[in-house]
Amino acid sequence: MSTFEPVLTSNITKENSHTLDFYQSIGGYSAIKKVLSMSPLEVIDVVKASNLRGRGGAGFPTGLKWSFVPKDSEKPIYLINNADESEPGTFKDRLLMNKAPHQMLEGMIIASYAIGCHTSFIYIRGEFYREYMLLEKVVAEAYENNLLGDNILGSDYSLDVVIHRGAGAYICGEETGLIESLEGKRGWPRIKPPFPAIEGYLQCPTVVNNVETLSCLPHIITRGADWFQSIGPEKGPGPRLFCVSGRVKNPGVFEEPMGIDLKDLIFEKAGGITNDNKLKAVFPGGSSSAILTAAEAIDVKMDFEELAKKKTMLGSAGVIVMDETVDMVHACLNIARFYAHESCGQCTPCREGTTWLVKMLTRMVKGRGTLKDINMLFEITDNIGGLIDFSKGSYGKTICPFGEAVAWPIRSFVEKFKDEFIKYLPQEKVAA
Amino acid sequence: MSNKDIHEDSFQYTDSDKVEKIFSQYPDKRSATLPLLHLAQTQGGYITSAIINTVAKLTEIHPAEVMDCVSFYTMFYSRQQGTYKLQVCQTLSCSLNGADDIVDHITQKYGTQPGETTSDGKFTLLKVECLGSCGTAPVIQINDDYHEGLSIKELDILLDSIP
Numbered sequence: 335m336s337t338f339e340p341v342l343t344s345n346i347t348k349e350n351s352h353t354l355d356f357y358q359s360i361g362g363y364s365a366i367k368k369v370l371s372m373s374p375l376e377v378i379d380v381v382k383a384s385n386l387r388g389r390g391g392a393g394f395p396t397g398l399k400w401s402f403v404p405k406d407s408e409k410p411i412y413l414i415n416n417a418d419e420s421e422p423g424t425f426k427d428r429l430l431m432n433k434a435p436h437q438m439l440e441g442m443i444i445a446s447y448a449i450g451c452h453t454s455f456i457y458i459r460g461e462f463y464r465e466y467m468l469l470e471k472v473v474a475e476a477y478e479n480n481l482l483g484d485n486i487l488g489s490d491y492s493l494d495v496v497i498h499r500g501a502g503a504y505i506c507g508e509e510t511g512l513i514e515s516l517e518g519k520r521g522w523p524r525i526k527p528p529f530p531a532i533e534g535y536l537q538c539p540t541v542v543n544n545v546e547t548l549s550c551l552p553h554i555i556t557r558g559a560d561w562f563q564s565i566g567p568e569k570g571p572g573p574r575l576f577c578v579s580g581r582v583k584n585p586g587v588f589e590e591p592m593g594i595d596l597k598d599l600i601f602e603k604a605g606g607i608t609n610d611n612k613l614k615a616v617f618p619g620g621s622s623s624a625i626l627t628a629a630e631a632i633d634v635k636m637d638f639e640e641l642a643k644k645k646t647m648l649g650s651a652g653v654i655v656m657d658e659t660v661d662m663v664h665a666c667l668n669i670a671r672f673y674a675h676e677s678c679g680q681c682t683p684c685r686e687g688t689t690w691l692v693k694m695l696t697r698m699v700k701g702r703g704t705l706k707d708i709n710m711l712f713e714i715t716d717n718i719g720g721l722i723d724f725s726k727g728s729y730g731k732t733i734c735p736f737g738e739a740v741a742w743p744i745r746s747f748v749e750k751f752k753d754e755f756i757k758y759l760p761q762e763k764v765a766a
Numbered sequence: 767m768s769n770k771d772i773h774e775d776s777f778q779y780t781d782s783d784k785v786e787k788i789f790s791q792y793p794d795k796r797s798a799t800l801p802l803l804h805l806a807q808t809q810g811g812y813i814t815s816a817i818i819n820t821v822a823k824l825t826e827i828h829p830a831e832v833m834d835c836v837s838f839y840t841m842f843y844s845r846q847q848g849t850y851k852l853q854v855c856q857t858l859s860c861s862l863n864g865a866d867d868i869v870d871h872i873t874q875k876y877g878t879q880p881g882e883t884t885s886d887g888k889f890t891l892l893k894v895e896c897l898g899s900c901g902t903a904p905v906i907q908i909n910d911d912y913h914e915g916l917s918i919k920e921l922d923i924l925l926d927s928i929p
């Protein structure tokens with residue numbers, strides 16, 4: 335592990351790392367030269383062989399997703415770079431955009447070439463205004479140097495890149511909500527299938543990939559699939575940007591191989607717990623993942639399979655640390671309130687359920703809860719996100735996975751820290 | 767929306783080149799809705815019904831469909847906001863690092879509850895959800911700029927320096 339050298343963030347501390355000059359001085363844009371001499375199918379095969387899995391949250395194999403795009407499509411094909419970064423606990427894409435925007439753009443060109451796309455969008459969350467301004471410059475620089483536009487680097491391949499700003503809605507990070515939003519509508523997710531690869535933006539084949547996923551591509555092309563595959567676990571390899579926040583001494587983004595021990599991330603990389611307090615609980619993969627207790631957290635690797643075994647997920651790799659000072663009922667209410675605010679409102683279990691969760695948890699912190707309420711919290715989460723039995727999968731009661739994204743964390747709070755919820759009950763109600 | 771807006775029936779973009787550029791970037795007209803609303807709001811401060819009608823005409827959709835967007839996205843405002851929008855992140859990582867105290871402090875300092883604007887129209891206090899910068903909590907966005915990891919003292923210095 336000590337031999338790991340950062341890949342995506344190796345140059346971010348250098349001055350002007352965001353400029354084209356700098357990027358080219360470290361060999362940037364040599365990957366697209368290579369790609370333009372390959373066939374699109376060959377590019378897809380390399381990415382498939384690398385086993386790269388999406389960094390946005392779902393962890394879907396990137397090469398496989400690309401291969402779903404119809405080869406003989408008569409409609410235009412679109413690539414959308416998902417720069418909505420709104421999962422609580424996640425702040426890595428912003429870093430990549432600020433410090434290595436050309437790496438991301440080169441990744442977009444590679445992905446677009448592979449799927450046959452000639453117009454590609456960057457959907458950036460509206461709050462990232464400074465990053466949007468920077469990207470406008472970066473894209474303009476690329477056009478001036480024939481890295482975008484007609485006949486890129488003298489080839490017969492052409493690509494336009496358009497930057498599109500969101501306007502404040504978590505759900506627009508979900509790929510079909512994002513597509514609706516790009517079409518000029520409110521971000522209401524669509525029922526799948528059809529999947530975006532078949533019918534996405536304007537009913538045309540569309541691939542949505544995350545900023546970090548795309549940023550891996552130049553390196554995979556330059557150094558080869560075997561190199562990428564050799565980093566970390568076989569089923570989900572590569573470098574990964576882990577975000578650590580909450581009650582730690584040294585929060586930040588740490589690039590490490592997939593499969594690193596969660597305890598090393600917290601106690602070594604992030605410097606341990608604030609004031610040397612005791613660790614209490616951790617979100618391993620953004621606020622949509624089920625929380626782990628301290629005992630579970632110190633004994634798990636940050637790997638898709640391992641976290642699934644612990645009934646949670648790697649998600650966006652946003653690690654939120656809670657220590658002994660954190661009141662779990664308040665923390666649970668904070669998360670519930672987030673989801674109630676961000677529910678897009680089109681599915682009844684999600685819209686009503688999240689509102690109820692907030693009402694009941696608010697009642698509880700005010701000391702007016704009942705024992706029945708605690709059971710009701712389980713009932714509501716089951717109603718939104720299905721019974722959480724991984725062997726049976728989710729029941730899919732809602733249009734998009736937001737339902738599960740609420741149900742898992744809330745349920746995990748109540749299940750794993752039930753005693754703290756009980757402490758909030760008025761004494762006579764505990765006895766009753 | 768206040769009554770005043772309903773009677774205000776004309777809006778014109780001052781930068782027609784920008785409008786043209788926006789349309790040139792999309793394969794269809796409706797996709798220009800969000801960028802057109804952003805541009806109009808930059809010009810007018812908030813979204814009036816005149817803006818909605820103008821955007822609807824340009825994108826060839828029903829004004830109700832534009833209104834649908836305005837009400838869905840938190841960054842579009844249907845009312846005049848203060849000159850400076852103090853947007854305090856209240857989500858977990860910020861909340862665990864003092865965001866609640868920041869909200870309380872601003873509330874006391876200016877006598878404004880979240881959602882309210884000071885009587886001189888200078889500041890609007892807003893509680894917002896995760897700003898994607900949890901590693902530098904607490905985070906407060908003032909208009910377009912992020913201010914990260916500020917103590918209350920540092921925040922005071924910053925706020926007092928705003929003319």
Ligand SMILES: Cc1cc2nc3c(=O)[nH]c(=O)nc-3n(C[C@H](O)[C@H](O)[C@H](O)COP(=O)(O)O)c2cc1C
Binds near residue numbers: 392
């Ligand atoms: C509620 C919800 C929010 C999401 N938010 C984001 C986000 O902010 N950024 C992101 O890249 N993916 C997000 N995703 C995942 C996307 O739907 C999609 O899987 C991803 O962008 C695909 O890119 P990847 O394959 O490169 O990971 C979200 C998913 C859900 C269900």
Ligand code: SF4
Binds near residue numbers: 677733736
């Ligand atoms: S699950 Fe929630 S967020 Fe997803 S579509 Fe349904 S109401 Fe909207």
Ligand code: FES
Binds near residue numbers: 897898901
């Ligand atoms: S929780 Fe405040 S920026 Fe993420």
